[in-house]
Amino acid sequence: MNRRAVTSPGMQPIPRATVSRLPRYLRFLDDLPEGQDTVASEEISAGTGVKAAQVRKDLSRLGTLGTRGLGYPARTLRALIARALGLEAELTLAIVGAGNLGSALANYPGFARRGFRLVAIYDVEEHRIGTRLGGVEVRHVDELRRLAGSGAVAIGIVATPEGAAQEAVDLLVEAGVGSILSFAPTVVAAPPDVAIRQVDLATELQILSHHLARRPAL
Amino acid sequence: MNRRAVTSPGMQPIPRATVSRLPRYLRFLDDLPEGQDTVASEEISAGTGVKAAQVRKDLSRLGTLGTRGLGYPARTLRALIARALGLEAELTLAIVGAGNLGSALANYPGFARRGFRLVAIYDVEEHRIGTRLGGVEVRHVDELRRLAGSGAVAIGIVATPEGAAQEAVDLLVEAGVGSILSFAPTVVAAPPDVAIRQVDLATELQILSHHLARRPAL
C-alpha cells in the first residue's frame, strides 16, 4: 500500500495541538450548507468552539491561503485538511476483541462516513469465531499473523479485556500495523515507530470526578 | 448528596495536565504488589511512562510528603490521589442511549472496580424500554426529568446517535447532572458550570491517520 507523503521537503511539521483540532474543523466543513463556498475564521470558531485567532494560526500551518477580507474557500480548505490528516485514501481497520465493546465498534456507522473501512475482527473465544459483526466475519487471532507485511490493515483497534491488551498490541505490531488505538485500561508497550493512542473510560470519568469535586457544593 | 471540598483555603489548584495524569498513577498504585509499602518516583515512572521529574512535580502539588532517600508511602499516596480526584465516595453514573455503545458501556466491568456505580440507563426506543443492561432496567428518557435536584446522578454518559446528543445533554443538565462524558461526534453546548468531556472515535482515528501519513513509506 503506497501512501503519498503528506509533507514536501521545506514544509514545517504540524504541531500536535493543531493536528488534534483538525478533525473538528473537518467535521464542521462537512456540515457546511451546500451553497456556501467561503468560510471565515469567525464562523469556524463559532461552529467548533475554537478561538478565531487559533483557527487562523492552525490553518496557516497547512500552507493554505485564505483571502483577506473574504475568508477561506470551503472546498479547498476541506481538501487541505483531509490531506494533512492523510485521509485522501480509504483507511482500513482491524479490531481485536469481539466482545461488547468490539461489537459496538464494529457496528459504528460513522466509520464509512469518515473514510474508514473495517476489514477484520479477531477474537480468541471459539464461540465467537465465524459469527459476523459489522459485515465482517470474526476470525481467530492466530490468523492475524498472516497479515504480516501485507499492508492490508492501516490501523488496529484493541478492544480486548485488560489482561489481553499487551498481547493484542504485540500481534498487531508483528503483523506490521503501525497505528493502534487501544481501549484497554493498561499502559501498553510498543516500538517507538508505532503510534499508539489510548482511550480509557475510567480515566475520563476520574477526570470528571475531579471537576465535580471542585464545584461549589449543591 | 454532600461532597466534601477537596481543597483547603490556601491550597493551589491542581493544573489540568497534572489532573489528567493522576488516574494513571492511581492505577499503577492499585497494581502494586501487596507487600510494597514504599514507592520511588523512578518506579512510578517506569510503570506509567511518565518521566520521573514530572511524577515528582505532579505529586508535590498534592501537598503530599514523600521521604527523601526513601520514596513515597504507597497507601497514603494512593489515598491522596483518590482524594484529589474526588473519588472518596462512590460516584453514580447514568447512561443515555441503550444502543450498541450504551450496552457495551453498561456492561463494562471496570466501573465497579474503580468506584463507579451505574444507576440508570435511558433510551427512546420502545422496544428497549424495560430490558436490562448491566444490572439496570432501561427507562424512557422522559423519566430523566424526575431526577431534577435529587443529586442521584453524579456523571451522565451520552451514548446516543449524533442527532440526539444535544438533547441528551440538555436533559442531563436539566436533571442537575453537572459532569458529562459524551461519545457523540458533535460539539455540544452546555452551561459553563457543567463539565463536559468528549471521546470521539473518528477524531482518534484521524489523528492516528496523520501519524501514519508522516511515517516513512513502507
Place this chain on the structure above:
DNA sequence: TAGATTGTTAATCGATTAACAATC
C-alpha cells in the same frame, strides 16, 4: 556517614491569545 531520593529551582519548550498591518 554514604547512598538514595525527594522537592524545588531555573531553563526550555510549546501552545494560546490579542492585536494589527497587510491586502482582498
Place this chain on the structure above:
DNA sequence: TAGATTGTTAATCGATTAACAATC
C-alpha cells in the same frame, strides 16, 4: 474607496525537563 478578514507578530501563559541542594 471602505469594510472585512487574513496572516503574522509579539506577549503571555502553562507545561516539561534537567539539575541539584536538601535531607532522610
